[in-house]
Amino acid sequence: MTDARAKDFLRTIVDEDLAAGRHQHIATRFPPEPNGYLHIGHAKAICVDFGIARDYGGTCNLRYDDTNPTKEEVEYVESIERDVRWLGFAPDRVLYASDYFEEMYRLAEGLIERGLAYVDESTDDEIKALRGSLTEPGRPSRWRDLPAAHHLARFREMRAGGLADGACVLRAKIDLTASNMKMRDPLLYRIRHAHHHRTGDAWCIYPMYDYAHPLSDALEGISHSICTLEFENNRELYDWVIAATGVAPRADLIGGRAPSKTPPRQYEFARLVLEYTMMSKRKLLKLVQDGVVAGWDDPRMPTLAGMRRRGFTPEAIRSFCELVGVAKNNSTVDVGKLEYAVRDDLNARAPRLLGVLRPLAVTLTNVTEASIVTGPLFPEDIDPTGARGRRELPLDRALVIEADDFAEAPPAGWKRLAPGRVVRLRHAGCVRCDEVIKDAAGAVVELRCTLLPEPVTEKVAGVIHWVSASRGVRCEVRLYDRLFNAAKPDAAEDVATVLNPKSLEIVTTAIVEPAVVARAKTPIQLERVGYFIADEVDSRPDALVLNRVITLRDSWAAAAAEAAPVVAKKSARSATRPDRKSAREYRDEARRRDEVLAARHAAAVDALGADAADLLHGDRATSDFASAAIAAAPAQAKAIARWLINEVPRALGDGELADSALTPAALAALVGLCDAGTITAAVGKELLAELATQGGDPVALVDARGLRQVAATDDLAPIIAAVLAANPAKVAEYRGGKTGLLGFFVGQVMKASGGKANPASVNQLVAAALAG
């Protein structure tokens, strides 16, 4: 992979679906519940959902999953669409699950009529008790098997409004003994006499997620329904709902396209977990309600609104999501990656200006006149031609510099100001520190310096920033740091214990050059200090308030000691889980129940060894097959066992031995060919794959296709020469010492020979050819 970024697993699936003709059009959706603001975790999902649609010329809907009126609000609906668009994505349609309530209701009636759903009048606790547990099956309630007509009438009463909240629910009738708890007659509808932000008081029954979500996807003709890992268990139910209701895409929702014959399929990826960040909407809401932060858009919040106010750009966030990738591993992303994405983006776009946070007075003793100097807005590496402009800076006798930029007794390697030393004032020439003035307490209060005429012959220590004391602009600066000082704040039971007390420092002494006022509406860099932006809520032209977006990388400052990370406690649940039964135990069990299996196993232990006997005679299908194959060629028993154990599973893929076209006789014949050296193992494996799907006689196939092993030097030499000639760079690398490439060359030759070459000969000849 040289330039093209490797495809993630979702795009690989989409490629395959397109190639197989399962879909002509790729349709995705981003389905947030409007019960809070979107955060960086949603940003990843948005980039995945909208990104895939964009990459394949498809469509992506923004669909509010608004099925629970007790938690959802218009404020959230509005913020979500604003944030999606701000991030840079335009929904093809903005839709609401609540718009489908009538269709969902009708489909539910259909389910009841077909005996696939029923109204259960058990209490909450009864339902829970009857559902069983992870290790015990559930049991039916006494309403489950009443006639459909009863349930239909009851469901209509639910809708009519005469029943109290919790009086009854509609459940799918699936399987109370299912090992997937989601399939144990899941709830479809519950009664909620609550005002809905969109449907008002039209409904008092509301569909559950597991019912509403697949139907919404199907109605909208979604091809790939992408969600996060915790919904893996819901996928089986997702498929059930679509199949059981027979829901079809709605013409007006698929924009005139022909509906796909393939129903929507759900795929799951790992949601974003970021160090030092809390992602739970419930906990985020609590921070807002408790006043720990100033609101959902507090610049310390991981919300898109907060990050926008903080000064992160949509490009930076998208590039971060790109950096993180999409996979199924449970992973925690280093927060440094976000910081990198933000700095990388701002470096290219933020004009450079000067500002001093903690001023120290400097008097230029040889300057009497007020003047103006100019400086470029960007350094040369960002703007080589200077096309992006300059600005003017007032220069006066009285200046301020950063207090940190002066040291009375500088350490080794100090590149700033010190008594007697010379530094350059950015864009304004060099100064020498002649005199240090202190107050009665001994604190340095003023530096008296000389502005040196150019060219400066003295040694210049470094460059520092400065601002005119009288013509600079006073402002408030808010220095933000991470909200939590624990790497995994979600693991803490009490949020208060992991809050970073220094997450906001307000600096009131700051003074910046006048150009900042007009330019800080978008991010700027105060050179050597950091990136800043005017606060969109509190900043006013006559009372500038700057937010620090992020610090500059600082290779000088010693890394501050990290707070001790809070160790995540192992969940109590995983500790009490029963160990799962191993495959070997299942096989043992099968033999205890089946005497024939047990007898074959006992006989095979001596002939084939304990491991092979266990694997071959642990289920009836494999055991029957193995017995027949070995009977056909008893001399090759061990080899047949080896192939059956190690190679046949791969040839079968996800399929079963019983469903394949492979016969015991064919396998025995194939093994015979390999054992005799008539064909190579590589050809044998290829043939096996074919036999598994199409069947056939291996001996005849070998003859018909000329698949006999090739080992003669005369036959192999030309192939080897061709491979070497085609890869001159690799040959040079190999001869330069990268001997690991031998495998690469052998592989190439094997492929070129169609697998027919004898590997031992190839190894020998290739090594010889490369040496010479």
Added chain:
RNA sequence: UCGGGGAUCGUCUAAUGGCAGGACAGCAGCCUUUGGAGCUGCUCAUCAAGGUUCGAAUCCUUGUCCCCGAACCA
């Protein structure tokens, strides 16, 4: 009667039986009118043990660890 997922540099992520690659972080050097940026180089990984194969991160077996699932939430 438990079921469903997942384990590759410190971190994130590639490699679908044939070169363990990239990015972030780290370290070193160069460069620099930002101790910024940039450039160059370096360090660093296949959960473990067996097996199959000329060749295994990849296939088989066993084991270990992590995540999810028993809301009238989504």
